[in-house]
Amino acid sequence: MKTHNLVLRINGEDRQVTVRSADTLLYTLRGRLGLTGSKPGCLNGDCGACTVNVDGWPMKSCLMLAVEAQGKEITTVEGLHDAPIQKAFVEHFAFQCGYCTPGFIMNCHSLVNNHPGADDKKIKEWLESNICRCTGYAEIEAAVKEVLGKKS
Amino acid sequence: MISFDFDYLTPTTMQEAAELFQRLDQEGKSPYYYSGGTELITLGRLNMAYSEAVIDLKNIPECHAHGLSGDFLVQGSALSLTAAEVANFFPFLTSVASQVADHTARGKITIGGNICAAIFYREAVLPYLLVDSTVIIAGNKGITAKKMSDAFKEKIQLKKGEFLVQLLTERKWLNAPFIHIKRRQQWQTGYPLITIAALQAEDGLRVGLSGLCPFPFRSAAVEAALNKKEFNREEKIREALKAMPSPILDDVEGSKEYRLFALRNLLEEILNWQEGGFKLENT
Numbered sequence: 001m002k003t004h005n006l007v008l009r010i011n012g013e014d015r016q017v018t019v020r021s022a023d024t025l026l027y028t029l030r031g032r033l034g035l036t037g038s039k040p041g042c043l044n045g046d047c048g049a050c051t052v053n054v055d056g057w058p059m060k061s062c063l064m065l066a067v068e069a070q071g072k073e074i075t076t077v078e079g080l081h082d083a084p085i086q087k088a089f090v091e092h093f094a095f096q097c098g099y100c101t102p103g104f105i106m107n108c109h110s111l112v113n114n115h116p117g118a119d120d121k122k123i124k125e126w127l128e129s130n131i132c133r134c135t136g137y138a139e140i141e142a143a144v145k146e147v148l149g150k151k152s
Numbered sequence: 153m154i155s156f157d158f159d160y161l162t163p164t165t166m167q168e169a170a171e172l173f174q175r176l177d178q179e180g181k182s183p184y185y186y187s188g189g190t191e192l193i194t195l196g197r198l199n200m201a202y203s204e205a206v207i208d209l210k211n212i213p214e215c216h217a218h219g220l221s222g223d224f225l226v227q228g229s230a231l232s233l234t235a236a237e238v239a240n241f242f243p244f245l246t247s248v249a250s251q252v253a254d255h256t257a258r259g260k261i262t263i264g265g266n267i268c269a270a271i272f273y274r275e276a277v278l279p280y281l282l283v284d285s286t287v288i289i290a291g292n293k294g295i296t297a298k299k300m301s302d303a304f305k306e307k308i309q310l311k312k313g314e315f316l317v318q319l320l321t322e323r324k325w326l327n328a329p330f331i332h333i334k335r336r337q338q339w340q341t342g343y344p345l346i347t348i349a350a351l352q353a354e355d356g357l358r359v360g361l362s363g364l365c366p367f368p369f370r371s372a373a374v375e376a377a378l379n380k381k382e383f384n385r386e387e388k389i390r391e392a393l394k395a396m397p398s399p400i401l402d403d404v405e406g407s408k409e410y411r412l413f414a415l416r417n418l419l420e421e422i423l424n425w426q427e428g429g430f431k432l433e434n435t
Binding site for chain 1: 153154155156157158159160189190193194196197206208210234250253254255256257259260
């Protein structure tokens with residue numbers, strides 16, 4: 001088996017982990033490091049439930065090998081602490097079953113940080129990366145807009 | 153989870169990558185050039201792709217080149233689609249690339265990976281085909297440069313061990329009038345039914361299509377029909393439809409008949425755009 005001893009920078013901490021070359025970042029986070037906030041959904045890069053931030057940008061962790069994540073700053077939903085987007089999701093009840101929520105939150109967290117002036121077109125473009133089967137996205141959009149409004 | 157194991161190698165020069173490929177191939181390890189890697193990860197999970205040695209090209213500086221140099225725009229094959237969109241040196245590419253997959257995935261998918269993909273859409277090639285960019289290819293025998301029209305025949309023509317390094321696009325094309333329309337079965341997400349891209353050049357309209365046949369293409373015969381001055385609009389469309397290559401796709405995204413119906417309307421829109429002075433918004 002081809003393995004690597006990595007030090008991954010996750011949520012501001014250096015985490016040592018041994019991985020196979022073929023292990024995805026999602027599997028490594030959940031199965032090797034106990035960070036189960038990133039959810040396995042389609043495992044095919046379609047649903048966005050596994051989204052984390054890599055160097056501040058959204059990344060579907062099922063589409064990234066753990067070995068590719070060396071030297072990068074990884075943030076999972078466990079690394080957010082009372083972030084504005086988390087509070088906004090609660091206030092707008094932007095979830096029902098909650099399974100897709102960590103992925104949405106990480107995508108939206110990156111959106112509001114990278115595009116504080118995001119317009120409707122930009123918000124729609126980013127939200128298309130994640131799938132929610134419960135809500136109609138309206139509450140999620142409202143949560144994003146509340147954070148953007150607070151920032152502007 | 154990917155069920156098979158592989159070595160993960162990170163060469164820092166083109167020569168090192170090519171030599172690694174040759175050695176690993178001789179060892180029977182089915183080496184695989186890796187850039188964004190989304191195809192190996194997704195198809196590997198389904199046992200539809202296999203390798204015992206993955207050669208990641210992302211640490212090769214030439215594969216990350218991005219900027220204007222002399223008369224050319226230079227774009228490395230390992231640039232993500234998002235990086236190309238954000239820099240927006242080539243608005244035609246930005247328009248096409250911004251409709252591939254979804255925003256998050258485009259942060260991982262690379263220009264080279266999309267052009268060299270096994271999945272047949274390979275839409276990122278359309279702008280490069282229409283302006284006939286120069287393709288820089290590396291391999292064991294060194295570096296070669298080819299026009300895209302020679303390098304891409306239904307798919308990228310690479311010999312064993314070769315990989316795509318850069319795309320060079322003449323500056324004169326960067327602001328040429330273009331239109332790009334993507335039709336899906338429904339809504340704004342999911343695989344395309346047909347993608348059409350057109351550019352107005354001095355010698356006439358140039359048109360590329362993805363999703364109509366099991367390969368993207370630019371056809372001289374189709375362009376000749378659309379540019380024939382003696383034809384009226386209906387004749388141009390009729391002759392262009394006759395000149396389409398085969399086979400026409402007939403799959404879950406749409407039947408052959410529906411694709412041809414949608415294509416007729418798309419050609420109408422392209423001619424409207426041309427006759428209207430290139431004023432339509434890209435859709």
